[in-house]
Amino acid sequence: MTVAEFLEQDDSLCSFSGSYNTIFTRLSDPTANVAGITEAVELDPTIAAKTLRMANSSLYGFPEPIDTLHRAVSIIGLQQMRQIVLSTIVIEHFRGLPVIGVDMESFWRHSIAVGVLSRSIARFRREANIERLYLYGIMHDLGRLLLFLRLGTRTEELINIREREQCLLFEAERELLGFDHAAIGSALLEEWGMAPAQVEATRYHHAPEEARAFPVETAIVHVADSIANSLRLGSSGERFVPPVSPETFDRIGLEMPVYEDIIGHARKHLDQMQAILLD
């Protein structure tokens, strides 16, 4: 079975339904302006409310309350708002699905943690658009969710391999299927027409040295994933901490003490983000 065949098995999982689809399409239009984005988000009251709560969260720390989506978009920024809304839609879309083998609450906590950590690393690196890394982090393990869904009860086989081999879960995936969740996730994102940087960061987040076009983005997600695992901030089924490749760590270019600030910053916001996104 190939990744393509894997994705073709159930089309419904791979595309959004109803208003999510409309919002997704409008957000993806690069020529959309503030009014267009605002209108799109308002199509779904849940998404709109969550987005507004996000904008008012401590993560953004704006000194005054932001009471309209329009203001939120102009203050947080158009590109930034796209990524926030997208991540919210993705979580909303997948969290209701019946998945065996992983605790959904823990899975999303892990994903949000990697999102917030990636954003935090990007922030300390003074990247121009840090919300983009937040989105990459949130969605980096989407492939695993699809994998669990597809495998259904066969998920147990995967767990057995992990236990037997005492290996990382993605290595067990490769053994069982010939490919891992990173391949599945990146293929899905590609099909959705997401940015090439996100596709590559997802594809190589367990093998960052192979990222050719976007090594920095990939490195950030890779390091954030390891940190989230080592701090046990939720879990996507991984038991061991995926090791950080030193080369990748150097590529980010931040000194070790800075990571304490990064982690502190992420921890401060994680619970609040979780409350907003998963309630």
Next chain:
Amino acid sequence: MSPSYRTPEEVNALHERIRFLEEALEANAYAMDVLASTTAIFGDTDRNRSPELIIQNSIESIRRLLPAQDMAVYVLDNDCSFNLAYQERPEELEPDLADTVEQLIRDGQFSWALHQNHPVCLPSPVDGESVMLHVISTRTRIRGMFVARFRQSELQRYEMILSTLTMVLFNTAYALESADLFQMMDRRQKALQRITERQSRELLHHMSHDSLTNLPNRMLFSDRLSQAMERHAGAAGHVALILLDLDNFKRTNDSLGHRAGDELIRKVAQDLSELLDHARERSGRHLRTTLSRLGGDEFGILVEDSQGLEGIVRLVTDVVRKTATERQIFDQPVVSSVSCGIAVYPYDGEDADTLLGNADAAMYEAKQRGRNGFRFYTQDLNARTFRHFELENELGQAIANEQLVLHYQPKVELATGRVIGAEALIRWQHPKLGLLPPGHFIELAEDMTLIEEIGEWVLRQVCRDLQSLRAAEDELPRVAINVSARQLRQPDLAGGFHRIIREAGIPTRCIELELTETSIMDDPKGAARVFQRLRQVGMSLAVDDFGTGHASLMQLKQLPADTLKIDRSFVKDLDHGEEHAQIVRAIVLMARTLGLDVIAEGVETERQAQILQDLDCHTAQGYFYSHPVPFADFRELLRPEVALPLATA
């Protein structure tokens, strides 16, 4: 799908969309253009390294990107406060952008925006407008804040371009950072340069000076000595090198300790430099001295432009006398004298090393001779230095010691053999060297400026001698005295001479002044002036050694002289052929034409006397008649009954 299925609303929406896309395309093209030229922002050449210029360049880029109502740039200073570095339209629009920013700072929105690495659009007090904040920061450091006012409608159309703005401001931040680094490097470089320069100066001083006394050390001293010798090479004057050594210094060192020894050296050095300063003051500042500690208890003094060697002797005598004194060293009285050795360039050596060696030998000699004194390099009478110095020293004393004497060589009327006058010639009765002719010391006297004094003495002595004749005024002989070129330059030679003669009660016509043709030709105008004055007071004048200089007839005519003295060289050859006689004949003829008397000097044979007479020259002097003789003898010759040999035709 065919267009006919579209409702009119849909068609309008599509039109709108096409227009929007076209605008976006255009805006993107602009953005590309700006991005292509962002390197202009960078402050990487000397020319655009100033923050003002970098901000200026950034604003120009942004102006091409976005149609802002007003823009401003705040820059973070070293005290972490934001200062307005640029505003596009200060105080033009209400409310002023700077005031709006003040409000944002108070509300906390400004500091919030500092942490957003993208353009942040905040509500403006003006309806339909937004205030955009964008931090200017590198990856590691916030450098400032870009602030602008926009119409909201415009802003929405330019939404696409905002990421370009981010890039431009990012570049700006780096440009500011590198400009800052360059400036810092520049400052450090300059500071380093200053330090290096100061240290090299100190090092140079250190290397060339003695640390105990802060005097020049041997190295610098040798250098100065060489320089001084170079300056005086070929020129007049001399360079004296004096080496000093403290007598019995070792004893002081041994009995009182090295610290006491050092203290003594320091004090002696101080005394010496004060002494030299005074000497310089006294000399009217033309004396040049260098004092140096050459090592141990040895000092060196370099003296230039002293007034003759005598000045050096005075100086050294002073040094020896004043250094040999009792000093309190750590409450202990210490008496220390010095011994000095002197070597003089160019006499005692042509290079610094030889001179130093010779001075050292002289100092050793001084020590041998019982210390507390000085010695010149050598006392050998043949050594030029010493003879020169000694003569100089003795000549100064000669007048007072009555060692100068006058001899008179009679001038004779050829026809009668009668003595009609004399030339007074100076002699120095030297105690050791015997009777010295003027050739041995007049030049020296001129160097020492003793010549005026000697000239006066000669005149007075002549007057005294004439007085002693106790003869009637009209029976007094006329005496000629020689005047040197240097005397000619005295401001009031004529006045001074006239006064002396008058005081002595001698008629002025009895004194004749002789000047060589050569010295007249050195300064014809000056000579004419002096002659004029002398003539006015009634003295007569003679041109000595005539025929050896190059006086033209015109100059001769202008000179108010009375007599021409035919040079001995013409007289000597008179009996050797007709052509020599012709010259003398010509001179005599010329003199007669100009109304001058003629006298021949150096007549040694009867034949010469005879020819002269034939050539119409009627007076002469020379060994044929008499050598120069003391006045007592000359007096005898003046008696009317005495007649000197006649030239018998």
